[in-house]
Amino acid sequence: MDDILLAEQAKSVRKELLAIINRAGSGHPGGCLSAVEIGTALFFRILNHNPQNPKQVGRDHFILSKGHCAPLLYVLLQKSGYFPKAWLKSLRKLDSPLQGHPHSLKCPGVEVSTGSLGQGLSISCGLALGKKMDKTASYVYTLMGDGELDEGQVWEAAMFAAHYQLSNIIAFVDRNSLQIDGNTESVMSLEPLSAKWKAFGWDVHTIDGHHFTEITDSVSKAKKSVEPSVIICRTIKGKGVSFMENEAEWHGKAPNEEELQQALKELDQ
Amino acid sequence: MKHSDITTQSCLPYKKGTIVPVRDGYGKALLRLGRVDERVVVLDADLAKSTRSDWFAEEFPERFVDVGIAEQNMVGVASGLSLIGKVPFVTTYSVFVVGRAFDQVRNTVCYSNLNVKIVGSHSGLSVGPDGGSHQGIEDIALMNALPNMTIFCPCDANEAFLMTLTAAEMDTPVYIRLAREATKVVTEEDYHFEPGKANIFREGTDGTVISHSVICSEVVKALNDLDNRGIKLSHIHLGTIKPLDDAITEMISGSDRPVIIVEEHVEAGGLTSILAAACSLSKPKKLYSINLGDRFGESGSPHDLYEKYGFSAKKIAERITQILEL
Numbered sequence: 001m002d003d004i005l006l007a008e009q010a011k012s013v014r015k016e017l018l019a020i021i022n023r024a025g026s027g028h029p030g031g032c033l034s035a036v037e038i039g040t041a042l043f044f045r046i047l048n049h050n051p052q053n054p055k056q057v058g059r060d061h062f063i064l065s066k067g068h069c070a071p072l073l074y075v076l077l078q079k080s081g082y083f084p085k086a087w088l089k090s091l092r093k094l095d096s097p098l099q100g101h102p103h104s105l106k107c108p109g110v111e112v113s114t115g116s117l118g119q120g121l122s123i124s125c126g127l128a129l130g131k132k133m134d135k136t137a138s139y140v141y142t143l144m145g146d147g148e149l150d151e152g153q154v155w156e157a158a159m160f161a162a163h164y165q166l167s168n169i170i171a172f173v174d175r176n177s178l179q180i181d182g183n184t185e186s187v188m189s190l191e192p193l194s195a196k197w198k199a200f201g202w203d204v205h206t207i208d209g210h211h212f213t214e215i216t217d218s219v220s221k222a223k224k225s226v227e228p229s230v231i232i233c234r235t236i237k238g239k240g241v242s243f244m245e246n247e248a249e250w251h252g253k254a255p256n257e258e259e260l261q262q263a264l265k266e267l268d269q
Numbered sequence: 270m271k272h273s274d275i276t277t278q279s280c281l282p283y284k285k286g287t288i289v290p291v292r293d294g295y296g297k298a299l300l301r302l303g304r305v306d307e308r309v310v311v312l313d314a315d316l317a318k319s320t321r322s323d324w325f326a327e328e329f330p331e332r333f334v335d336v337g338i339a340e341q342n343m344v345g346v347a348s349g350l351s352l353i354g355k356v357p358f359v360t361t362y363s364v365f366v367v368g369r370a371f372d373q374v375r376n377t378v379c380y381s382n383l384n385v386k387i388v389g390s391h392s393g394l395s396v397g398p399d400g401g402s403h404q405g406i407e408d409i410a411l412m413n414a415l416p417n418m419t420i421f422c423p424c425d426a427n428e429a430f431l432m433t434l435t436a437a438e439m440d441t442p443v444y445i446r447l448a449r450e451a452t453k454v455v456t457e458e459d460y461h462f463e464p465g466k467a468n469i470f471r472e473g474t475d476g477t478v479i480s481h482s483v484i485c486s487e488v489v490k491a492l493n494d495l496d497n498r499g500i501k502l503s504h505i506h507l508g509t510i511k512p513l514d515d516a517i518t519e520m521i522s523g524s525d526r527p528v529i530i531v532e533e534h535v536e537a538g539g540l541t542s543i544l545a546a547a548c549s550l551s552k553p554k555k556l557y558s559i560n561l562g563d564r565f566g567e568s569g570s571p572h573d574l575y576e577k578y579g580f581s582a583k584k585i586a587e588r589i590t591q592i593l594e595l
Contacts, residue, residue, distance in 0.1 A: 061352075094569035094577060104381045112352060112383075116376040122342045123377060126349020126357075129334065133310075134353070153373075156342035164334075 001044045003212045010040045013079065014240050015267055016088065017071040022260040024071075024092040027100070030250040031145055032072040034176040034209070034235040041215040042141055043076040051081035054108045060138045061111050061127050065120020066145035066174065067101040068252070073110070074098050082109035118151025120144060121171060125157050128166040128228075139223070142171040147179030150188045155200065161228040162201025169228040170219060174209065176237035178248045197230045209233025240267055281427045283454045290451045291483055292390050294429030296321030299358065302437050303329045309437060310350055312336055314343050314361040319449070320390040322360045340365050344373035344385070351384040356437055362396075363389020363405030363446060371411055378442050379415040380565060386436045387412075388445045393482060393533030395450035405446075410538020412444040413511050416564050419464065420510040422446045424485035425454045428508060431462040439464075446482055448533075453486040467514045473501030476527040479517065481507045481540055484533050510540060518547040557592050559585060 001009065013036050021027035042062060043049075050056040064073045071091060078088055083097070090096035097106045101115030112123055124142040131138060148154065161169055173193070181187045190196075197204045203225035207214040215233070222229030237251070238244030241263040244255075255263055282297045283289050302309045303325055312334045317323040326333035336343040340361060347357035359366060366389055367374070378385045392405040412420050421436065421443060423429035429447060436443040455470070462468075470485075471492055480488045485506055492502050507517065521528045521544065532540045549556035559579055566574065575581040579588060 092568045094567070094573040096568060098568075100568040112348065112377065113381040114377075116372050119341075119345050119373060119377050122345020122373075123349040123352070125342070126346040126351070127353050128349070129346065130350045130353035130355055133331070133355075140349075153339075153341040153345065156336075156339035157345065160336060160339070160342055160346065163337075 006040055006044060006212050009044055009079070010036050011267055013040055013072070013075050015264055016075045016079075018241070018255060018260055018263050020075070020088050020091045021071050021254045022257065023089060024254060026092060026252075026254050027071055028068040028252045029071075029241075029255065030178065030237040030244060030247070030252075031066060031174065031176065032069045033239045033241065033244065034237045035066075035069060035072055035143060035172075035174045036239065037210045037212060038143060038172050038174065038215060038233055039072050039076050041212050043080050045212075045216060046219055047141065048138060049080070051077075051109065054082060058136055058138055061124070061140045063111055063120045063124050063127070063140065063142045064102060064114055065124075065142055066117065066148055067114030069143075069145075070098070070100065070102045073102055074107070077107070077109040080109070083107070117145070117148040118153040121154050121157035121161070124169050124171070125160050125164070125166060128161070128169045129164055131168055132164075132166070138168070140169050142169065144171060144173050145179075146173055146175045146177065146184050146190060146193075147187070149173065149190055149193075150179075158197065158200040158202065165226065166228045167226050170222045171228070171230045172209075173230060173232045174235055175232050176235045178237045178246065178251065180248065180251050182248055194232060197232070201227060203227040203229040204232065205229065206232045206234065209235035210239060242266055281456070281458065281460065282430055283426050285454050285457055287454050288451045289426040289454055290449060291423050291426050291429040292321045292447045292449065294423065294426030295388060295390070295433050295445070295447055296324040298430045298433030299325040300328060302434065303332065306356065306437065308354060308356045310334065310355045310357045312343050312347050312357055312359045314338055314340050314365065316361050316390070319362075320360040320388070320447075322358070340369040341373050344370040344387070345377060347385045348373075348377045348381070348383050356384060356386070358386045358388055358433075360388045360390060362391040362403060363408045364391070364403055367405060367408040367411050367444075374412075374442075375415055379417045382417045382441060384440045384442070386443045386445065388447060390447045391449045392446045393448050393484070395448050395452075395483065395533070397450065406533065407535050407538065408444070408446060409510055409534050409540065410542070413538060413543060415442075417442055418511060419443045420446065421464070422481040422508055422510055424481070424483065424506050424508065425452060425456055427454055427456040427460060428462055431460075432508065435462065435464055448483040450483070452483045453489070455486050455489050462508060465509045465512050465514055467517050468506045468508060469503065470506050471502070471504040473503045474526070475501050476529065477503040477505060477520070477524065478529045478531060479505045479507055479540070479544070480531040481510060482533060484531055488531050507540065510543065513543060513547060518544065518551050521548050522551055522553065559588055
């Protein structure tokens with residue numbers, strides 16, 4: 001998919017995820033919107049996957065470590081063809097395959113259940129190590145939130161990946177600089193973030209996380225690295241919806257009908 | 270051949286009466302598994318020499334992963350390895366893996382029902398001089414609370430060997446409870462371990478003692494001494510705590526003689542709690558409960574969830590009415 005088509009797809013992803021969060025009545029729009037370009041680039045350009053056979057041997061793995069952004073994952077999976085569109089309406093409802101946080105036993109295409117933050121990178125390390133043991137030439141892509149980096153386990157995994165030279169891990173940090181209680185630098189400062197990852201032995205790229213060419217180019221460079229790679233994506237929480245942008249309160253609040261209509265209108269402009 | 274298809278004494282590694290730490294049985298089983306099953310991978314958190322996973326590390330360095338002192342990451346890495354078809358055994362002191370990494374065991378391993386084996390090597394008081402910080406005495410309570418988990422508590426090194434082979438054949442989470450101290454091998458050459466089934470070690474008419482894990486050898490000795498004094502007790506070893514053997518609750522409920530539980534575990538959540546609850550809730554019922562049973566929750570409105578799981582006022586009233594009409 002070229003950049004123009006990806007941009008169209010990203011717009012459609014934003015509209016759909018806001019609509020399903022609105023219908024569900026709860027959910028996390030802010031961090032979904034900041035990661036739309038990363039997710040869209042992965043699912044429609046970068047990932048080697050097969051929606052007709054979600055468990056296909058030799059596929060790339062995508063781990064959504066920031067599991068609260070399940071609506072983004074579900075829309076990407078649905079648009080890729082993993083399950084019927086009708087399922088999207090059931091988000092967060094009783095007996096739905098689309099749980100509030102991704103559940104691998106209920107939804108095809110979800111590699112592992114997530115939701116308790118800080119665990120995705122460790123799981124990715126296990127997948128990447130297994131691929132190396134099996135001499136499988138595929139990648140593990142992990143999407144983490146920046147607030148999630150407060151968790152100590154992330155840095156245990158960071159040490160591990162560098163120690164075992166897991167060059168087949170490409171991690172994205174959705175650096176939208178907001179977490180529930182406010183700005184990441186006032187809640188628990190992360191900077192200098194790039195230097196931290198470098199000090200842990202990682203190949204580090206810092207890009208505009210809403211720019212498809214930068215996302216694609218950084219992945220190409222990451223694939224050439226002998227170290228595990230992290231792509232720190234500068235993003236805007238709530239991106240694309242004026243009243244949600246850079247507002248921590250939209251981390252975990254569903255838009256009501258009026259807000260949804262306003263958001264859809266803005267996205268169409 | 271199945272990993273656990275071992276019926277002759279020549280295959281059980283230790284002779285009855287010898288003194289061996291149960292972790293040795295685990296170490297021997299890993300070696301056996303490593304030789305027949307390439308999927309088996311062993312992880313340790315800087316305690317390989319203590320847990321006996323170093324035996325595997327020496328023979329299969331390419332399938333041994335030391336994660337350093339990082340139990341949470343270890344469980345996560347094992348989860349990833351299981352997702353790609355490996356059979357990972359995670360090994361460290363029980364107090365560290367069960368406590369430090371509980372969230373990882375709950376939310377990644379059990380919630381996704383992953384094929385990860387968790388081996389807690391130093392449970393109970395017999396850890397000894399290291400003291401209370403290192404003695405895993407609440408591990409069963411924590412692991413038993415998790416849906417999809419199986420809990421094995423070997424009585425000696427032979428059973429640890431058999432349980433490790435059995436766990437490798439299952440494709441679900443298993444917790445194996447080991448201990449540090451060398452204890453007497455109590456199993457006979459014809460010993461058979463069947464998951465979920467209790468083993469009767471001795472039969473008597475004055476009462477029954479139920480135990481699990483390595484305290485077994487002390488119980489065996491105690492019952493021998495009592496026998497010499499004319500007190501004849503049965504001894505049941507419960508090697509699988511979860512799922513619980515229903516025959517045991519039936520036996521306790523139907524017994525008119527005392528039943529005594531011996532376990533190196535705190536009262537809350539251990540076999541004592543588990544059997545007390547199971548017996549009180551079974552026939553003849555002394556206690557009723559409306560609870561979640563052995564399952565995780567799911568998404569839904571609080572109202573819908575209360576309806577489905579029986580917690581709405583209407584459902585509670587319905588259930589109470591049913592109970593009162595019994």
